[in-house]
Amino acid sequence: MTDATTAAPVLLARQGATAVLTLNRPAQRNAIDDGMREGLEAAIAELRADETVRAVILTGAGQNFCAGGDLAALGIRRTAWQGRERIRRLHRWFRELSNLEKPVIAAVDGSAFGAGLSLALAADFVVATDRARFCAVFARVGLVPDLGAMWLLPRIVGLQRAKELFFSARILSAAQAQDLGLVFRIVPQADLIDAALALAARFHTAPTEVIGITKTVLNQSFNLDQAALAELEAAAQAIALAGDYHSDAVERFRERKPPAFDWNSAPDGPATKG
16 A cells, blocks of 8 residues: 555555545645546555455545645636546546445545535545535536535435535535534544544444445435345345355354444544534
């Protein structure tokens, strides 16, 4: 994985079975440029292939998570066809991130604006500081929501509220975002990474493959009818029943041993709200 001492736009480091993916353009509030796009694509492919990674933390260097797309790059004039292909390339790696079959935790401080909001929404859990701010800022610069925001946000907050957030481009505090279901937990700024690592560590003994396939089915649950979802459930359960983790869990139960995965016995980490 990438050495965290380098000046690459994306850093990938390990904390045990947790991978920490850091957006690393702090002077630009971690705005996404072409270098960061390429770095994210490579890092996500690496995370997908690495079976030793049990959970992923996505965060930003410095005082912000991600301010969105780099306006300098956005200001370059392109044909409509070039602009279309640029967005399509984004979605090749963004779909891999939002459907990564491992728990993903966004650790958000400062701004999560525009495409930065989309990155946070792609995570399974958002841990935020009390100074985090969230904004679907696209309308302010005359753009439609991108990087999957129009797919993700309505699924979290509902269609009417998503319209309001997109149309108004208003800024949400961490507490407001939590009230809407965007934020899982709020922690003090000094505790952000420790809290995210503590949450990630809870999954180190979890059945990663089972959580992954559950996530894949859940991500389709708004798009399919009951019968189609039942077929996905049946296939997923057949795979899980044939797995070593399930066999071991049954054996532990028979021998009256504690389960390998027990959420309630995991350490809580720093004091949190939520």
